[in-house]
Amino acid sequence: EVQLVESGGGLVKPGGSLRLSCAASGFTFSNAWMTWVRQAPGKGLEWVGRIKSKTDGGTTDYAAPVKGRFTISRDDSKNTLYLQMNSLKTEDTAVYYCATQRSGSFDYWGQGTLVTVSS
Amino acid sequence: QSALTQPASVSGSPGQSITISCTGTSSDVGGYNYVSWYQQHPGKAPKLIISDVSNRPSGVSNRFSGSKSGNTASLTISGLQAEDEADYYCSSYTSSITWVFGGGTKLTVL
Numbered sequence: 001e002v003q004l005v006e007s008g009g010g011l012v013k014p015g016g017s018l019r020l021s022c023a024a025s026g027f028t029f030s031n032a033w034m035t036w037v038r039q040a041p042g043k044g045l046e047w048v049g050r051i052k053s054k055t056d057g058g059t060t061d062y063a064a065p066v067k068g069r070f071t072i073s074r075d076d077s078k079n080t081l082y083l084q085m086n087s088l089k090t091e092d093t094a095v096y097y098c099a100t101q102r103s104g105s106f107d108y109w110g111q112g113t114l115v116t117v118s119s
Numbered sequence: 120q121s122a123l124t125q126p127a128s129v130s131g132s133p134g135q136s137i138t139i140s141c142t143g144t145s146s147d148v149g150g151y152n153y154v155s156w157y158q159q160h161p162g163k164a165p166k167l168i169i170s171d172v173s174n175r176p177s178g179v180s181n182r183f184s185g186s187k188s189g190n191t192a193s194l195t196i197s198g199l200q201a202e203d204e205a206d207y208y209c210s211s212y213t214s215s216i217t218w219v220f221g222g223g224t225k226l227t228v229l
Contacts, residue, residue, distance in 0.1 A: 035218075037165075044122070045157070045165065045208050047218040061216050097164060104153025104212045105170035112164055 002026040002108040004098050009113030016088050016117070022081040022098030022110055030076040031055065033101040036083050041110075046094070050101060051081070065091075075115035088117045123148065123209055123221035134199040136224040139224045141209030142190060147219055149190035153212035156194045159223075160205045169194060196226070204221055204228045 022034070033056070036048040046061040049062040051072045060072050081098050081117040094115050099106035124142040128177055131137040141148065141156075154172045157165035166175055170187035172192065182197045192211070196203055209221040 037220075044223040045159075045210075045220040047210070047220060050218075063217055067182070076142075103171055104151065105155035105167055106157070106165075106210070107167050108171075109166070115180040 002100065004100070004108060004110035006096060006098055006113040007102055009115045011116045011118065013118055014088060014090055014119055017084070017086045017117060018088065020083040020085070020098075020113060020115070022083075024079045024081065024098075024100075027100070028110075029074075029079040032070075034074065034081045035099045035101045035106055036072060036081075037099060037106065037109075038092075038098045038115075039097070040091075040094040043094075048083070048096070085115070088115075089105045090117050093117045094103065097102055120138045121219070123211060123219055125209060125221035127222070128225045128227065129183070130229055131196075131199045133186045133201065133204070135199050136195060137198075137199060137226065138207075139196075139207055139226070141192040141194070141211075141221045143192075143211055144190055145168045147211040148187065148192050150214060154185070154192040155189055155210045156183075156192075157203050157208045157210065158203075159208065163189050165178045166206065199228055200227040201228050 002023045005023045035050040049072050053059045068089045087099045095112040097112045099109045125153040132156045152172050156169040159165040184195045207224045
């Protein structure tokens with residue numbers, strides 16, 4: 001059974017940093033492309049970014065609002081995906097989900113972790 | 120990249136069929152067969168229900184179907200059931216090597 005468990009969310013001040021983790025199990029993590037999606041309170045889904053498998057180059061792509069501030073990485077030895085978030089803004093407040101990506105869709109999702117950016 | 124356009128809400132009675140549209144541009148929906156649909160119940164994570172325009176993942180009811188014409192994709196739910204009441208989101212790959220979601224549609228089963 002595929003399981004994705006996010007952690008690391010919490011309250012942070014504007015301008016601060018936070019690192020989210022996503023622990024994966026039930027599939028071959030090293031072969032998977034992985035994505036982060038966020039959802040502001042009461043709002044819709046927003047794609048944050050994606051990392052390819054190392055076999056496919058391990059490259060990353062980001063949405064414009066987070067490019068240059070957020071970094072996605074992976075540790076295949078730990079079956080864990082990361083989202084390093086720097087220079088956080090109040091508009092980054094959201095539930096952050098990790099998801100597996102196959103072709104053009106996001107197949108399996110974690111339960112999400114809440115990030116609140118507030119002074 | 121602007122969000123894809125979905126109706127804010129749709130409704131239908133049990134047993135009826137409804138269709139949710141998702142309109143983009145030739146740089147996203149119209150340019151690629153990478154349109155997917157997600158169902159989200161309150162307080163829960165989204166669930167993939169349609170991939171690659173019209174493919175239904177294993178375990179998803181055949182009451183859900185997807186299609187695309189030009190820059191507009193559509194999700195049809197037939198034989199509406201109370202459990203279908205949820206928010207629905209479309210998503211598409213874009214020419215900017217990013218993904219974009221629709222604003223979401225709240226489905227009410229009357």
